[in-house]
Amino acid sequence: MISQFFVLSQRGDNIVFRDYRGEVPKGSAEIFFRKVKFWKEDGEGDAPPVFNVDGVNYFHVKVAGLLFVATTRVNVSPSLVLELLQRIARVIKDYLGILNEDSLRKNFVLVYELLDEVIDFGYVQTTSTEVLKSYVFNEPIVVDAARLPTLGPASIFMQGTKRMPGTAVTKSVVANEPGGRKREEIFVDIIEKISVTFSSSGYILTSEIDGTIQMKSYLTGNPEIRLALNEELSIGRGGRSIYDYNSSTGSGTVILDDCNFHESVHLDSFDIDRTLTLVPPDGEFPVMNYRMTQEFKPPFRINALIEEAGALRAEVILKVRAEFPSSITANTIQVQMPLPPYTTRVSFELEPGAVGNTTDFKEANKRLEWGLKKIVGGSEHTLRAKLTFSQELHGNITREAGPVSMTFTIPMYNASRLQVKYLQISKKSKAYNPYRWVRYVTQSNSYVARL
């Protein structure tokens, strides 16, 4: 059980503070912030999420640039507390539509009311937006989303989808639309984060997909929903080791290493026809999390080359090739590469006709950065950079530069081939036909090519 809960801004200001047990001294928020800020003398390096100062245990997670913190004096389950902090953030976001300092401050009364129902005497009561609706009476004051830069997963769907209401994911679950009528709709997002490590010769050393089927329902009356996944879907590698990639059974089968489900999901027919049945609670929640190490085709191939060109010079060539269909476009691509510490100057050379490219040499941490607004499937892009050094090289230059890392978002694409075949809403009447949005997105997690 926890003693206190608080939310701090990036500068350490107290935005929300609730003491549940009165056993931790008042100054805990300042003690915490100082500790986190100066975890290492140089101010670099993150503090671990759990630590102890003078008998008080501090837990924290970072959500949307805010620090969500809990304290306790006893030997609690740390995963419970950390999970709880994430969930509190999610509940608040469900209610407020947008989670940031501004929206929290504007809605502090509501937030306190929520906190009192979520936690009693340090014990979690519920974190279900659905359940909370019956006990919480304050109405959210919705912050105008248009004026704010959208945060997190909300923004990733903005491109490449037709007729998608721009504010859809940033609207409050409980607040009514202007005009009083709620729009009947449901969002099912298949979000995959992929990690790939390429060896210097282009081999795939490790690859992994962490996926989530996320749901957000704005349907009144909580109808039952059926989600059908690929029929050829198997779970568990059957004890086979991670090393034998080639033994995947058949080409069409999607093999998940492991998966877990939200508690509202009924798995009665899952083993037979791979359908999930659930009555979605209000709010955003993950229907299913899954993990896959089955071989898949990485969306990008990276070729990186660094070569000495004289005593104080070297040349870098970066090639990125998009290996997905041309109907799909990746966006917000960033390629980064640490350069040798004695690099003083870098001059860049893009391909003729390249548009939407940015190049930069970050002097402070000696890093090359290459940004591309979008990459169309099937295309290849190259960057050449000429480096100048302040001292002569000793030894192997490839050991002092790299690895190349890449971040990107690819809407309407998923590497695992896991699919939602259909989304069925049990009908109340013939006229009832709510909007259904099934969206896919792939994001990079750790996408690295070694030199």
Add this chain to the structure above:
Amino acid sequence: MSGHDSKYFSTTKKGEIPELKEELNSQYKDKRKDAVKKVIAAMTVGKDVSSLFTDVVNCMQTENLELKKLVYLYLINYAKSQPDLAILAVNTFVKDSQDPNPLIRALAVRTMGCIRVDKITEYLCDPLQRCLKDDDPYVRKTASICVAKLYDINAELVEDRGFLESLKDLISDNNPMVVANAVAALSEIQENSSRPIFEVTSHTLSKLLTALNECTEWGQVFILDALSKYKAADAREAESIVERVTPRLQHANCAVVLSAVKMILQQMELITSTDVVRNLCKKMAPPLVTLLSAEPEIQYVALRNINLIVQRRPTILAHEIKVFFCKYNDPIYVKMEKLEIMIKLASDRNIDQVLLEFKEYATEVDVDFVRKAVRAIGRCAIKLERAAERCISVLLELIKIKVNYVVQEAIIVIKDIFRRYPNTYESIIATLCESLDTLDEPEAKASMIWIIGEYAERIDNADELLESFLESFPEEPAQVQLQLLTATVKLFLKKPTEGPQQMIQVVLNNATVETDNPDLRDRAYIYWRLLSTDPEAAKDVVLAEKPVISDDSNQLDPSLLDELLANIATLSSVYHKPPDSFVTRVKTTPQRSEEEDYPDGSEAGYSESSAHAPDSGASPPTSSSSVPYASPKHPAATQVSPPPSAPAPDLLGDLIGLDNAIVPVDQPVEPAGPPLPVLLPASTGQGLQISAHLARKDGQIFYSMLFENNSQIPLDGFMIQFNKNSFGLAPAGPLQVPQLQPGTSARTLLPMVLFQNMAPGPPNSLLQVAVKNNQQPVWYFSDKISLLVLFSEDGKMERASFLEAWKSLPDSNEVSKEFPGITVNSLEGILDRLAASKVFFIAKRKHANQEVLYLSAQVPRGITFLIELTMVAGAPGVKCAIKTPSPEMAPLFFEAIETLLREKDDSEVHRVQTRIHELL
């Protein structure tokens, strides 16, 4: 609603408080509500709005739940500072607790429980009683938690009013939310009580396992954690429990998964079927790995737990090493933990892959991570003999990059590799020497110097190399000085030529006359004496073969590991520290094992920092400040007799402390021996730490006590009192402890007498002690009475009377016990030890290959124990049968005899060994 809440934060020109007061008393509802919001806003930013107490409380009587909640929030905050005014709210509370709306009923008890004012608490009991039996589950679940609140304020009230029974009834409630809260409340109450209140029986177990399936995710965690304390009767029950818990591994909530893992691991200990165990391991692996797909914060917790799990059951994740490879965007705290697990899972099968990773990490940006990666390569070399060569070649490759801190770290690990595989890889020394000039860190320097000294005969210019360090000898840190001293002696013994001879003069002079460091001086004098009396003996000592090391860094002591595994999915498993070392609640502290104070000594200055602490700086205070081998503050150097005149035979004796004679016998205070167990840790005693132990000396019982004042204030006026106990132990005189200044400590031997305040009932070993002083509250702690201090000197019996006594006692007075884990190697040894503790030998006989010993002992009031010990020398298993007029004392007796049989008298030997290792 109108506008934005943030407007409540804006200040007005007029005095804020009077304006608010006016608005709170407005006749318009909306205005009052707005005003309360403004008050709460002021409260949250730390402004004092307590003067508005009456006005806010006046708004309490409303049907508007939103407003009511706000007022309650205010009350919780300020009731403590305005206890008299808080009474004004009581009537409304009591009325609300009977409101037709269940939300209001629940809100009333919930809030009352949060107001820690006696007058309110008095009125809480009746509403609480009603609400515990309310029709509405929301009210019942709120009331359940409220019992825990009340227990925290007034435990007696809870017990007197029968709330505990009501709570226990709620375990069978039909609403799982109520069950979960009742379990949470009972668990907390049990945690803070010394009496058994909530013990999971097989009946509650099955009820709770059923509730588990219907509970919310959080309730599942409460229940699983409560059930983890349950000890299954046998393997079959364990299997059936596990079967019902296993589906929880599929839960999306990480806390549920980890708590289920804990429960399964615990029951697995009882399961004997290897098939079942293997199957369970297989089932646990994927969910554990999936935890690593969660947020980095959760990953960190999972990794710290996995670290413990793989130490006990390495097979679970043996094939999953790839998932522990670091991602470039992992936070540093995750990377560090992954590295640790990679080392643990590294095997001959995967080492090539692992080395490839480590090599990559060693060129990253974060210095700490790079260092750890380099060290990891060395640790793998030490762990995997067949891979050592490959590890070394990676290290050499890294040294060639010439990144300063990489080189230094590599040299430190290579020194350990040399220790592990002596005379195998010396060919690389030349490469190491190339980096000699760049070393600037003490540990790296010391390592390099050790290598030069150890292999002086193979390094042609070893004397030149060492000489280059000698110039700066006085400025070097102690660690480097010690190594320089030892290395120079080694060099001299291996190459006793003119150059080294001069060097040794310089070094010994520097390390004796011109230093303030007692460690250095002691060591230098030992060498000096050795060299001046018997150089051959010096060779035997200094150049002796060293024990081979293994990679035990970050390996936990088995008993600590057991304790931590029992605490999987708690903070304890993240800190890797037992709960009582950081939980500062008033509870009796179990005795800590003393072994911790004597960690395995590797070489001086090299002991791979077992103080590796990802939580360093935040690490909770450890219970005792252990400075294992540091010499006591040495008297002035002049007291040491000049080396040449030292008597030859007693070379090491007096310096190392082999000779027991130097322990003063007559001195009553300051008993030698292992440190006393800490009974009141400083964290509990507001800085006062008390260690104590019962001891027997010359027929008299003493309470040997150590008081340490770690607080900021001087403490005086110490008094002591003992609760009634089975032997009526009580102080024979007043406690004599002088005033304790902050940072000081005092030892005392308190003489004790028996049979003063006897506790009725069957004998037990509990000794409860209260200590007070003039500055602090009374401290309570408990100790154990061992019969060992009660065995009297006149317990020896003659053979004839022993036989007679044995025959005269009825068979019902005979009790026996097996000690399967104890091995007796030497009969003499054990008899000496027993006699020293006043258990006297009478006769022995041989029965087949068994030795049968007859002994006697006596405790005051003439209670005799006739003892028969049966054993096979050198084989495990000792059977002890006793006959005594007081068979109810048997459990205490067996405890004492077990201590005596088990006691390995090697702590002394051990210390001497470590001391000698230091010298090498």
